[in-house]
Structures are given as structure tokens and as C-alpha cells.
Amino acid sequence: MQTIEQLLESKDIRVTVMRLLIYKFLAEKQVAVTLSDIENAFEKADRTTLYRTIKTFEEKDIVHQIDDGTGITKYALCEKGCNCEIETDLHLHFHCNNCNETICLTEHKIPQIKVPDGFVSENVNLVVKGICDKCSR
């Protein structure tokens, strides 16, 4: 079990207090979060810092960006072994129309999508919308 510090270092990310806090925040959350969510959780920190931290995490494949169709980009921690940069590893996201939360269904891989001749598929984004398990109970 490696510490967060070790994880960050292994990804060539300098360890700072802010980054540790943001990482922990993301780790606690089971759902994808918006920048505003993070902002509200860290009222003392500047939005720019949070923004750039997330961008750094994204570049280094610590978080991945999710576009769930709400118009606001969300972010979620990559799971161990999540190779979100590799096309074949893409998982789908579930957006709850009730609680408005977006969840990574990591174990649900996206089926191979056929595109017409001449089209080259590089990337697939699949969002299922509906009611999540918490809300459907």
C-alpha cells in the first residue's frame, strides 16, 4: 500500500499540502465532482489553484475528465489500473437525473462501437442517464 505522497511522486508531481488535500477529497468522494464542488470544499483556497491542480492531475493520469452532458466538466480519480488514456479501457459513466451525481462504472467496459467506412474512432464517451441505485430504492 503506497501513500498518497508516494503516488504523487511516482507520477512526477511535487507534493504539496494543497495537492494532498485535494487528492484526499477526491478519494473520499464516490462520485465525479465539478470544480465548484472542490471550490466549496476548500473555501480558503483559490479557484485557480484548484483548477490547475486538477489539470495537473489530469495530465498525469491521476484523474480523468467526465463530460456527463450537464455542460459542466466533472472529474474523478482514476482507479488503480485505470488506463483512461487507452481507448480500449474506457468505462462508462452513469448520471443520475435525480440526485445529479455522476458515477464511474469502472467495471462496465464500453462495447466495441462500429463506425462507417472512412471514419476512424479514437475515443468514445458513453454516458447513461437515469436513476441511480441510491435514488431508486
Add this chain to the structure above:
Amino acid sequence: MQTIEQLLESKDIRVTVMRLLIYKFLAEKQVAVTLSDIENAFEKADRTTLYRTIKTFEEKDIVHQIDDGTGITKYALCEKGCNCEIETDLHLHFHCNNCNETICLTEHKIPQIKVPDGFVSENVNLVVKGICDKCSR
């Protein structure tokens, strides 16, 4: 073959010059367009009018909204028989990373997606990104 006027009337949309023009514009386009695209095509018209016209069309299922991940919402005319409000009729969209255009692949239905127990799927949004046939030649 029904005229555009008849189509609009059948959907309870009052026929106006502006609406006819916007409909024709959308019909000519083979790709999904942004509000700005429409705005540029009708420099004399106000942005608000275009915006609200599109929203009206959307409510009446004449156009459907596409979120291709560029952050800018696009719109495309529903094909005849396109029941975009019905889950099983969802088609996928292809976004070209080169020319930045988004195309409805109407004939490509989205495969049935399985979600975990407790989750209720109401809607599926699938965007494939890559290179379109025009750009890959």
C-alpha cells in the same frame, strides 16, 4: 411530401419567417451546428431569437441537442422518424477531431447497455471521437 409550414403546424409551432429560415438552414447542413453557427448565418437576426427558436424546436422534437464534449452544445434536425425522446431510438454522434464537425450517425443504433442492479437507464449519450470520412481521405 409535406412542406415545412405543414411540419411546423403539425407540431403546434406557429409559422414565422424566421423559423422557416432557421429550419431550412438546419436542413441544408449535414452536420450539427452551434448557436454561433446559426448566428453567423443570420447576421441580421438577434441571437436571442435564434436561441429561443432552437429551444422551441427542441421542445417540439424537431431538433435534438448534442453534447459532443467540446463544451458547446450543438443541434441537429431530427430525421423523419427520429424519435429521439424514446430511449431505444438513440443514435450515436461522431465528432471529428480534425474538422471539429459533429455528425449524426442515425443508422447506427446504440447497443443495449447493461447497468448494475438498482440503476435505471433512461437515456444514453454516445459520442465517438476520431477522424471523419472527409478528413481521413
Add this chain to the structure above:
DNA sequence: ATAACAAATGCACTTCCATTGCACTTACTA
């Protein structure tokens, strides 16, 4: 230890798109 440098942070500002309120105009209806 500390000077020097690089990276991280905070503040202010900008841009872009979506959306709304209100006044005015156009189109249907009695």
C-alpha cells in the same frame, strides 16, 4: 545554512456561451 532557481499559489481580469427581463412588433382570433 543560504542563495538561487523553479514550481506552486493567489489575485485580478478576460472571454465565451447560455439565459433572462422587458419593451416592442407581428400574427392569429373573436
Add this chain to the structure above:
DNA sequence: TAGTAAGTGCAATGGAAGTGCATTTGTTAT
């Protein structure tokens, strides 16, 4: 044809993303 409802145009707002620059913090080499 007058009255009313809907459509349109102008102005303004708001939210989110992104950038420039000064300041602070952390790292490295002397």
C-alpha cells in the same frame, strides 16, 4: 378590425473556463 397572445430584439446577467503576473513556497547546489 380591435384585442390578445406569441414572437422578436435589445440589454444585461451569470456561470464556468482560462490567462497574466506578482508573490510565496519548495528544491537544489554551493
